[in-house]
Amino acid sequence: MIDDRTPVIIGVGEASERPADPDYRAMSPVDLATTAAAAAVGAAAVDVIAAVRQFEISTPWSHAPLGRAENFPRAVAARLGQAPRRAILEVTGGQAPQRLVTEMAGEIAAGRADTALVCGAEAISTVARxxxxxxxxxxxxxxRGQIEDRGYGLDGLAPPQLAAHGLLDPPGQYALFEHARRARLGLSHADYAVTMGALFAPFSRVAAGHPHAAARTVRTAAELITETPSNRMIADPYPRCLVSRDKVNQGAAVLLASVAAARRLRIPPDRWVYLHGHADLRERDVLDRPDLSAYPAAVAAVRHALDLAGIGLDGLATIDLYSCFPIAVFAVCDGLGLPADDPRGLTVTGGLPFFGGPGNDYALHAIVETVRRARRAPGTFGLVGANGGFLSKYSVGVYSTAPAPWRADDSAAIQARLDAVPAVPVCESRPGPMTVETYTRKPGQDAVVIARTEDGRRFVTSTPEEGDLLVAHSRDSPRPPAA
Incomplete structure (x- = not known):
């Protein structure tokens, strides 16, 4: 018997539009989220509404050229004809959707809510157009109305050493991690590009079959890595087709309820999807990390969520790993021993470069699709990994229609162990001889280089040097210590 307080997902919904669509309406983020939420909610009354933060309100310097909702969750609720007693606006980051689903499930299990709606949307394409x-x-x-605005949550995401070199954007920082992995593997620039193309080409095939995908064209690995006027270099080693596609108009919603509420609403039990495992962990600040090519917090989060669910990687039928850049997938696969060409695939939507990267909200679409697939294959398990910041925050959920009690996670204890790993000391002034650890270069700019001194300290600098800095300086260098 399942306890009446057990949380289950009982409704999901999505909405999207493209400027080229014949019925394009230039919907706002509130419009898109409301459309998705209406499909998820049905006749249910919502106790709590929790919203993912839009890009246009994700930083102190963001702005909304077409205007914005002053209270996004309440605006969505009002259009649904709902008056939830509590409204939440989550912090910035792609981890937010899964983190909110986990939190709302816990609120229901604790008896503090009967139903909870998690929603989010972006209209970045329409705004740009x-x-x-x-x-x-x-x-x-x-x-208007009550709102729990949790702020930006950007602490630790803007190291002053990187900011001094203009490297605060995601492509620039993720490129540093990518080249660090390339150095660890000992691959040339060209050979590593082949691996990135091979990773993401299957993602494009999945997106081609998804009705809400922003880019529904199948791409070969060679197309993805070949520089052309339409596939220009963004930040070495990333041409445009290998990075998240943020100019999209997409919304998603997930409705959770207690088993008792699901019964009252006459939702058939075969539609209930349980959160079997979950974890939320954070990586240390970028320059403190022992290994810039690795993501131990994400790996630990996946392992802990699977442990809670009582299954291993081989017990998963579907997997969706956050894919804003190749390294976000590679780093998790490396740590888990999961092949990048796993026959199950590593996305259920097509991933951020092809399905689309709607701001902080991508993972909510991954959860929606995972729920749908779980319902089509009862008793199977699906995993969603949601990444935020610069390989900074990772939230994981394991889903199945197989009944299971609510289980609290032990993320706090795991986080303490991650935090106990010594940080790399950072130099504030230019030292003597150094070995290049990683670098990136944006078109028309000097390379930004992270290097290590002979005694292991880390330093950020720039150089106009051309060519492959890792090949020139790091081929015989020892690998940085693993986390």
């Missing part, structure tokens, strides 16, 4: 139009729409929404 219409921001300068003479008849541009106004997305301003002044719905």
């Amino acid at each position: 219409l921001a300068r139009a003479g008849d541009r729409p106004d997305f301003t929404d002044r719905t």
